Amino acid sequence: MAGLIPERWTERDVTGRGPFSPRQMLELDACTRCGECLRACDSFRVKGDESVALMGMIHRRRRLHNQEESFVGRLLHPNGASERDWDEFEAGVFSCTLCGRCEQFCPVGIKTRTLALTMRQELAGARCKMPKNLGIAREAVLEEGNVFQFPNEDRAMWAEFMDELPDGLLGKEKAEVLYFVGCVSSFSPAVQEVPQAFLSVLLKANVDVALLAGEEWCCGFPLIVGGLAADAQKMIDHNTERLRSLGAKTVVFNCPSCYYTWSNYYPLEDVRLLHSSQFIRELVEAGRITFDDCDLPVTYHDPCDLGRGMGEYAAPRDVLKSFAGDNYVELSPSGSRALCCGGGGDVEMWDPDLVGAINGELTDAVERSGAKLVVQACPQCKRVTQRSLEERKSEIRTLDITEFALEFGKFRDESS
Amino acid sequence: MAVFHGLSALAIAIFLAGALSRARFWLSDDRSPGDGGRRPTKRLAQQASVAIRFLLRPQTLQTLFWNGLVMRQVWRESRLRWLIHLTISWSFVGLFAVGSLGNYAADFGAPLEKDDAWFAAFNDAAALALLAGLGLALGRRYLTPAAHTRTIFDDAIVLVLLALLGLSGLLVEAGRILEEGTTASAGGYAFLGYPLSQALEPLDWNWEVAAGWVWWTHAVASLSFVAYLPYSKLRHMFTSPITIALASDKEAPSPENERSANQETEPWPA
Ligand code: HEM
Ligand code: SF4
Ligand code: SF4
Numbered sequence: 001m002a003g004l005i006p007e008r009w010t011e012r013d014v015t016g017r018g019p020f021s022p023r024q025m026l027e028l029d030a031c032t033r034c035g036e037c038l039r040a041c042d043s044f045r046v047k048g049d050e051s052v053a054l055m056g057m058i059h060r061r062r063r064l065h066n067q068e069e070s071f072v073g074r075l076l077h078p079n080g081a082s083e084r085d086w087d088e089f090e091a092g093v094f095s096c097t098l099c100g101r102c103e104q105f106c107p108v109g110i111k112t113r114t115l116a117l118t119m120r121q122e123l124a125g126a127r128c129k130m131p132k133n134l135g136i137a138r139e140a141v142l143e144e145g146n147v148f149q150f151p152n153e154d155r156a157m158w159a160e161f162m163d164e165l166p167d168g169l170l171g172k173e174k175a176e177v178l179y180f181v182g183c184v185s186s187f188s189p190a191v192q193e194v195p196q197a198f199l200s201v202l203l204k205a206n207v208d209v210a211l212l213a214g215e216e217w218c219c220g221f222p223l224i225v226g227g228l229a230a231d232a233q234k235m236i237d238h239n240t241e242r243l244r245s246l247g248a249k250t251v252v253f254n255c256p257s258c259y260y261t262w263s264n265y266y267p268l269e270d271v272r273l274l275h276s277s278q279f280i281r282e283l284v285e286a287g288r289i290t291f292d293d294c295d296l297p298v299t300y301h302d303p304c305d306l307g308r309g310m311g312e313y314a315a316p317r318d319v320l321k322s323f324a325g326d327n328y329v330e331l332s333p334s335g336s337r338a339l340c341c342g343g344g345g346d347v348e349m350w351d352p353d354l355v356g357a358i359n360g361e362l363t364d365a366v367e368r369s370g371a372k373l374v375v376q377a378c379p380q381c382k383r384v385t386q387r388s389l390e391e392r393k394s395e396i397r398t399l400d401i402t403e404f405a406l407e408f409g410k411f412r413d414e415s416s
Numbered sequence: 417m418a419v420f421h422g423l424s425a426l427a428i429a430i431f432l433a434g435a436l437s438r439a440r441f442w443l444s445d446d447r448s449p450g451d452g453g454r455r456p457t458k459r460l461a462q463q464a465s466v467a468i469r470f471l472l473r474p475q476t477l478q479t480l481f482w483n484g485l486v487m488r489q490v491w492r493e494s495r496l497r498w499l500i501h502l503t504i505s506w507s508f509v510g511l512f513a514v515g516s517l518g519n520y521a522a523d524f525g526a527p528l529e530k531d532d533a534w535f536a537a538f539n540d541a542a543a544l545a546l547l548a549g550l551g552l553a554l555g556r557r558y559l560t561p562a563a564h565t566r567t568i569f570d571d572a573i574v575l576v577l578l579a580l581l582g583l584s585g586l587l588v589e590a591g592r593i594l595e596e597g598t599t600a601s602a603g604g605y606a607f608l609g610y611p612l613s614q615a616l617e618p619l620d621w622n623w624e625v626a627a628g629w630v631w632w633t634h635a636v637a638s639l640s641f642v643a644y645l646p647y648s649k650l651r652h653m654f655t656s657p658i659t660i661a662l663a664s665d666k667e668a669p670s671p672e673n674e675r676s677a678n679q680e681t682e683p684w685p686a
Binding site for chain 2 (some may be wrong): 020021022023024025026027028029030032033035036038039043050055065105107108109111175186
């Protein structure tokens with residue numbers, strides 16, 4: 001398993017030499033200060049502080065480097081940069097939701113998301129500088145196997161509330177498909193309908209599916225985006241081992257962050273990984289789900305980790321267009337420049353107000369679109385957006401794509 | 417001339433020191449896995465070999481061409497910024513290649529005359545483009561800045577140095593015309609330098625002396641520009657095509673790709 005996560009990322013090193021690659025150092029140098037990333041960044045829009053956007057982070061990191069490494073810097077700062085300078089840098093870096101939107105705006109092609117992630121890696125991994133709640137979440141994941149500090153054996157409680165749960169599903173030892181549920185869907189009451197809906201869809205489609213229940217551990221995403229990639233290895237090893245003993249050749253996810261993490265960090269060349277939207281599109285294409293024509297204006301919001309993260313923009317749109325046809329409306333902006341819901345980058349752990357304020361922009365866009373239903377493909381996006389819409393007393397409904405398929409789809413086996 | 421050559425050597429030395437310090441910066445944080453035993457020189461050689469292999473791939477060369485020459489990415493993002501770039505960078509390259517190198521070539525016996533119609537017209541057209549581009553850049557930055565525009569001192573130095581270069585270049589031409597005398601018909605090709613010389617003529621200066629001063633102003637501005645380049649944001653003229661090439665290439669060395677790559681053979685930028 002060694003080597004999956006760059007080894008040097010796992011080193012706890014406080015000598016000042018951090019985990020930036022030469023390419024990333026070049027990127028720090030290549031920033032033209034054009035400010036396009038400020039235009040892209042909703043965290044900056046809310047906070048009005050440049051240090052939360054890439055331009056400011058780059059500027060601060062370069063300054064720290066100059067203070068600590070350059071000849072003049074060392075003369076002026078014999079003890080290195082001050083703790084305050086590092087703290088200010090940390091505050092900015094941990095206010096970024098890692099949505100990656102600025103990457104779509106940067107005219108010189110800086111990989112902003114990876115750069116911001118590496119900054120976290122340097123702060124949290126190499127310097128142990130991180131928000132307090134990230135430290136608590138880290139302990140929770142390492143000790144309990146989930147980010148919420150709940151007993152992990154309660155992970156599949158949402159399934160136990162389902163009426164049509166087949167006997168023996170939870171203890172199944174072999175299956176063709178593993179449904180990896182993820183922490184938010186498993187434990188957050190606000191979105192428990194999402195895994196319930198997806199499991200129902202899988203069962204209606206006669207898929208030989210299993211859950212790991214209490215043996216499912218956090219995929220590692222919250223640690224990786226927190227800058228603690230080394231700690232995620234334990235999760236990766238455990239989940240991979242459980243998958244192998246189940247013998248499944250396909251893993252399905254309703255959470256794009258789990259899907260992203262498995263796709264990028266798990267050593268699985270021979271296993272097919274599918275997001276729920278891709279799985280549902282396959283059912284639509286095979287004629288196993290059909291939708292009646294409808295006159296409900298529907299829109300779709302691209303989750304960051306599914307769209308910009310995994311490049312999947314088409315699958316959910318194909319499903320929705322097969323239902324709504326001309327009543328499907330795009331949000332503006334959408335696709336690769338889609339707005340962030342605010343709930344990414346672990347920021348909700350230490351700054352929930354920022355998350356809500358960021359979401360305001362997305363909710364505005366949804367209201368502007370004229371849609372009566374906004375479909376999302378991420379439990380975290382749904383949780384945050386639903387809350388915002390409720391606060392506004394809006395009549396617009398939010399549904400996850402799995403709930404949408406269950407509510408509006410006709411399953412062939414069911415109807416024939 | 418000896419003084420000028422001495423100053424040129426100094427400017428180039430400062431440029432090279434800057435370029436080296438940038439290269440050191442790019443490698444300063446690297447600690448590839450298994451590096452413990454490897455000597456820095458060996459590591460540097462390995463990094464350089466990966467970088468060169470990447471830069472020489474046909475796909476990279478293609479992106480460098482489109483972004484270095486016609487600045488496709490800048491065009492996609494803002495037409496005004498593209499116009500500013502095209503006018504400034506092409507005229508700068510043109511003035512440097514034809515104006516400066518042409519002069520050197522003439523010194524070494526090449527059949528080039530500053531009053532040749534094409535030579536004069538080219539120089540003046542390039543200077544006009546440079547000044548127009550700078551005017552747009554100054555206007556965009558200082559008169560009608562967008563909400564996200566942030567200006568620091570370096571921005572002013574870069575623009576002022578370039579403006580000084582262009583204006584003093586025209587003055588050099590005007591001074592030379594006044595010093596050596598050029599007929600109106602020949603001067604017509606120097607469509608900026610000649611009218612400028614006519615406008616300056618009533619000042620009745622000693623043009624042999626004044627032309628010398630103007631020439632030195634131009635020379636010092638050019639050399640300062642060269643020396644300052646790697647320390648200013650203008651170094652992006654070298655780094656941007658590379659970062660764009662890296663971004664447009666899924667297989668370029670990156671932390672993501674590194675996860676599946678063989679770390680021993682692809683250390684850059686592991
Ligand atoms: C692919 C190549 C290039 C890209 C992507 C690029 C991109 C940029 C960007 C994003 C800015 C910031 C604009 C701003 O300040 O608002 C900028 C500024 C500038 N660039 Fe480039 N650039 C490139 C090549 C060049 C070249 C070859 C030159 C030649 C001299 C040049 C000259 C300038 C100047 C003078 C500015 C400052 C303009 C101002 O202050 O408003 N660039 N460039
Ligand atoms: S990744 Fe998103 S939140 Fe972070 S700086 Fe870029 S636009 Fe802002
Ligand atoms: S968009 Fe890119 S080049 Fe422009 S300021 Fe942001 S990081 Fe720097």
